[in-house]
Amino acid sequence: MSEEKKPLNFIEHIIEEDLVNGLTKDKLRFRFPPEPNGYLHIGHTKAIGISFGLGETYNAPVNLRFDDTNPAKEEQEYVDAIKRDIAWLGYQWENELYSSDYFQKLYDWALQMIKNSNAYVDSQSSEAMAVQKGTPTQVGTNSPYRIRSIEENLDLFQRMKAGEFPAGTHVLRAKIDMEDPNMLMRDPMMYRIMYAHHHRTGDDWCIYPMYDWTHGESDYLEQISHSLCSLEFKPHRKLYDWFKEHVYDYSKDQLPLAPKQREFARLNLSYTIMSKRKLLRLVEGGVVTGWDDPRMPTISGLRRRGYTPNSIRKFIEKVGVAKRENIIDVSLLEFCIREDLNKTANRVMAVLDPIKVVITNYPEDKEEWLEAENNQEDASAGFRKVPFSREIYIEKADFKEEPSAKFFRLQPGGEVRLKNAYIIKANSVVKNEKGEVIEVHCTYDEDTSKKVKGTLHWVSIKHAITAEIREYDRLFMHESPDSDKDKDFMEFINPNSLTVKTGYLEPSLAQAKIGEQFQFQRLGYFNVDTDSKSKTLVFNKTVGLRDSWDKQKPKPKNNQNQNKPKPQQERPAISLIQQFGKKYTNLPEEKQSKVKAEIQELAKNVSYDELEPLFGTAVKKVGTRIATLITLKVLLKNGLEHNDAISEFINKALEDKNELLVAEATTI
């Protein structure tokens, strides 16, 4: 059904392999398991996209399972928000499920584990247990309670459940191996006592299962075939499998499929943070106005900012799936939203930083309603009328009294086209006492057929409506704000992440509805914010247009351009020679001689001590040996004395079967 060879990611490879090895397609089943303790963010969309995406490509069900085993942190509000966000992204879950649905089953299995001597009740303090647990580099030691009898364990565990003990007095632990190099295998906790009200089970339970003793078992109960999670759960896999093997043993007749956990690298976006806890600090610290602040990387923030479900799904698709740590550049996200909006957003004219233009040969009381195309990318978008009159606004940046050569907007004596209207020519300017231009006086020409280089957007002053315009910049000035070991991410906050201004918009915008999206021509994409009132519209700038003019202007100081050439000068000549050598034999002849010349040039800066180690280069690395030889020749010419090492190296080269190498060696 797909085009033959769309490359698969490693998870799809695993699935394909399982399918080949006997797993039938109808057994495929996935799940997305958020903890309802906060809002979903762009990082979650990767996990969502992977599991739900797999569901779509294999036509398999995907469960939405709330991992709600810690009543202290979880709330119904988050459940609702999560459902809303996933649905907004356009994904459909097969079943809405909760880990708490499985509390009884988990409890029954736990009793079974105790009966089989695979679990015991520990009655130490958490501190004592922490000490016994050891460290990553040091093995742990057994708890004194590890040898309790089955009967005693059963009795204690049942009384834990009955609420006979205060919180913190007992826990149930799996009996595995306190010396396992994987700390999660050192008798991990299965249950703790907790007198907290659960948003779904109320006060039915006072013991709650831990993540590890819940997650895999929930997967198993739901007969999930592939349980996908992020890399930090890799160490949990061993425990996941340990628990799984035991419960499988108890229930394989009813539940024949044993799920498989696999891990992928989570998403990181440059200039933003992804941790719920840190996001919460931004909200509580008043840095942003809430979880849905348009600067937030939350799904609700992106939605409010104007990102479409389509663009986000596209983004996730482009980001790919692998196992190495990554930081994705925001420009990819911006590309995705531009690509989407370019096709769907109607074009309008709005001036955000105005300067007045008076068209002196246009009658004072005249006005015209000119036709304007809504979206040239979409023929069905139709046309609208925009009013034209004697006095209009254009952007301040679109007029320059003393322009540079490449500037082709309005300038004294110059002509420019007004989008959807006439061609105007600037004749004179009016300045204030500070010498700043406050008005440009122009004359217009009704002949719109001639060619002029620049086209400006504009708005008729007397017809314009005003609106609050919110422009956003990145929230952090650091590419990876939460990865600095010494500095708190709050130190990197960009103080100018929000700019509010008043914009002058063409009157058709008066009817704009909340959420509606437009391209303000030549400026960017904007949507109507939820803060809008009927008379005062508020617009968010979703993203600017690509702007190749902007790039020509002098760069701001801390220009983060990552595309700088490699600092070749700083690399030692010998390493460059080595690099040239590697590709030497693969080069076409003419390029080869060029590279050879470069090597000879570089060789002047190489000392014998640097070169000698390369004599030992493996026989098969002919290129490197040739480069070494070329360099050696230069050194010899410059007075280097022959020695045994050199002679041996040359002799070996002469005996080689590679002609190039032999040729170089003979000329020495």
Place this chain on the structure above:
RNA sequence: UGGCCUAUGGUGUAACUGGUAACACAUCUGUUUUUGGUGCAGAAGAGUCUAGGUUCGAAACCUAGUGGGCCAACCA
């Protein structure tokens, strides 16, 4: 004093399980254009972390080193 994961252009992901590295974003040209947008055409940029090994042949397999990440919550 350990275990596990990982390393491919600036960024991210590929490379049909060994045959000389592709795609997207970013960058830069040219062209079209009533958006310095879009579209179209094109360019530059890595020889796959390092060192060994296996092989006729390695980005891929093996070993070691180095760099990065994860692992000691009654969190998930």
